[in-house]
Amino acid sequence: MVRTANLTKTYADGTHALTGVDFSVTKGEIHGLLGENGAGKTTLSKILSGILKPTSGEIYIKGNLVRMKRPSDALGLGVGMVHQHFALVRPFSAFENIVLGTDLNPTGERAKEAKASIMELAKGVGLQVALDTPVESLSLGAQQRVEILKMLYRRVDILILDEPTSSLTIKETGELFKSLLKLKEEGKCVIFITHKLREVMDFCDSITVLRQGKVTGRISKSEASPITLARMMVGRNVEFELKRPPMTPGAEVFAIDNLTLLDKAGKEVVKDVSLRVRRGEIFGIAGVEGNGQTELAEAIAGIRRVARGSIRLKGTETGGKSSSVIRRHGAGLIPEDRRRMGLILEMNLEENVILGKQRDLQFRGSLTSIAWRKVRQFTSDLMKKFEITAKGPESPARSLSGGNQQKVVVSRELSSDPDFIVAAQPTRGLDVAATEYIRKLLLDSRSAGKAVLLISAELDEILQLSDQIGVMYEGRLIGVGAAETMSRETIGLLMGGIAA
Numbered sequence: 001m002v003r004t005a006n007l008t009k010t011y012a013d014g015t016h017a018l019t020g021v022d023f024s025v026t027k028g029e030i031h032g033l034l035g036e037n038g039a040g041k042t043t044l045s046k047i048l049s050g051i052l053k054p055t056s057g058e059i060y061i062k063g064n065l066v067r068m069k070r071p072s073d074a075l076g077l078g079v080g081m082v083h084q085h086f087a088l089v090r091p092f093s094a095f096e097n098i099v100l101g102t103d104l105n106p107t108g109e110r111a112k113e114a115k116a117s118i119m120e121l122a123k124g125v126g127l128q129v130a131l132d133t134p135v136e137s138l139s140l141g142a143q144q145r146v147e148i149l150k151m152l153y154r155r156v157d158i159l160i161l162d163e164p165t166s167s168l169t170i171k172e173t174g175e176l177f178k179s180l181l182k183l184k185e186e187g188k189c190v191i192f193i194t195h196k197l198r199e200v201m202d203f204c205d206s207i208t209v210l211r212q213g214k215v216t217g218r219i220s221k222s223e224a225s226p227i228t229l230a231r232m233m234v235g236r237n238v239e240f241e242l243k244r245p246p247m248t249p250g251a252e253v254f255a256i257d258n259l260t261l262l263d264k265a266g267k268e269v270v271k272d273v274s275l276r277v278r279r280g281e282i283f284g285i286a287g288v289e290g291n292g293q294t295e296l297a298e299a300i301a302g303i304r305r306v307a308r309g310s311i312r313l314k315g316t317e318t319g320g321k322s323s324s325v326i327r328r329h330g331a332g333l334i335p336e337d338r339r340r341m342g343l344i345l346e347m348n349l350e351e352n353v354i355l356g357k358q359r360d361l362q363f364r365g366s367l368t369s370i371a372w373r374k375v376r377q378f379t380s381d382l383m384k385k386f387e388i389t390a391k392g393p394e395s396p397a398r399s400l401s402g403g404n405q406q407k408v409v410v411s412r413e414l415s416s417d418p419d420f421i422v423a424a425q426p427t428r429g430l431d432v433a434a435t436e437y438i439r440k441l442l443l444d445s446r447s448a449g450k451a452v453l454l455i456s457a458e459l460d461e462i463l464q465l466s467d468q469i470g471v472m473y474e475g476r477l478i479g480v481g482a483a484e485t486m487s488r489e490t491i492g493l494l495m496g497g498i499a500a
Helices: 041-048 071-076 094-099 111-125 140-152 170-185 197-203 226-234 293-300 323-328 338-342 349-353 372-385 402-414 432-447 459-465 488-495
Strands: 002-010 016-025 030-035 056-061 064-066 079-082 158-162 189-193 206-211 214-220 252-262 268-278 281-286 308-313 331-334 420-424 451-455 468-473 476-482
Touching: 002 041, 016 041, 016 214, 030 041, 030 170, 030 197, 030 226, 041 079, 041 158, 041 189, 071 079, 079 140, 094 111, 094 140, 111 140, 111 170, 140 158, 170 189, 170 197, 189 197, 197 226, 206 226, 214 226, 226 432, 252 293, 252 451, 268 281, 268 293, 268 308, 268 451, 268 476, 281 432, 281 459, 281 488, 293 420, 293 451, 323 331, 331 402, 338 402, 349 372, 349 402, 372 402, 402 432, 420 432, 432 451, 432 459, 451 459, 459 488, 468 488, 476 488
Parallel strands: 030 189, 030 206, 079 158, 158 189, 281 451, 281 468, 331 420, 420 451
Antiparallel strands: 002 016, 002 056, 056 064, 206 214, 252 268, 252 308, 468 476
16 A cells, blocks of 8 residues: 655755655555654655655555655545644634535535534544634644544545544543554555554554664564564663652642632633642642643643632742742743743754743843853753753754653753652653653652652553652542552543542
């Protein structure tokens, strides 16, 4: 169905994204594509979906040599892609986004029939979404579901999925794979790009691994193991089970009492939440995305208004204060969406690492100017300390891989030596090596006596790192208890609103 021969892609700045890639997927196959951030997975998928042109090499679709100039060419050949970073028109409704680019008028006579068809499709794959709601009002999880429905609605023969389950529940993921298996039975093929080794092991027929733009191997499901795949991805062994050393928590650093938050329509999205985080402790909040975690993190960071209740950092009320004030009180704020809330992608690394710090004395030049030489040295030091891979401090943030972008955000937030760290979805979309690195940093912060609030949809992450665990469900924090008393099954039930 899909084959590339000696495919190479070199960008204008000289970056070799792909070198001599031979890749193939057969009819009726679910094929996993693995690799570190920056390994070339996204470049390969964008070439196959007509977004990028290769520098050299050949592409065969259904046995025919093809040259695609635009995504519509790929769609015409039956190739569709769901992107990791959403390609949605935010003011449009979910329904309008799904049918955008087709010949359907979303307000015309056939709209009702199309909407019913999409609702049936969504129900069949466990991807229910409010079709009439503007995308900008939907959670990240719901936006991801819109993207998946957008391609499934077009009934493509070759479906490329880039991190499709990152915002889905366990049940929704299972339903999605049931749908993909049906597509497989119909002779269609799926290229499944993910960092979740467990999904590859469970659902893919075969796996291709990329490292630094080259294919390091193709392996069948029966031959694969997490250790083998990780070694192929990063060239070394990866620690899957991090050790959380025993710690006796110290004094209370952060507290929330009876916190209630509202959405734009005045509906309660966080309801009467209370929690405490102490020094040398990680408090983990699990839950399916869209249950109030985003709004909670926004309120803690000072970018969402508090309707009722209290947020206190080291005894000082910070609810309703600005992010800069909250940081000055000793907080490090790692947002869930690094591209929208953590970085300004058009800026370079120097400019990004001093966001919120540009008025600090250490960066002050004459009068009100910024001492860029000091900033450059500060950035270089952070790049070394946090192992940020980039050409230099003047590299655009947009040019970095997802893992390195996250390291920039984390390095900036931890460089002030905060007493309290809120980390929202800190490893979302990261490869195994970057995930290992970020998780170790959080454990190191705990060992250094920091108080950490971890908000994550990754159960393994919550269970490995947390001392205390609570679950967000429909805006409420339920089932709070010591990590040792919380099993995967217990948390899974709580995530579905079922008391264990």
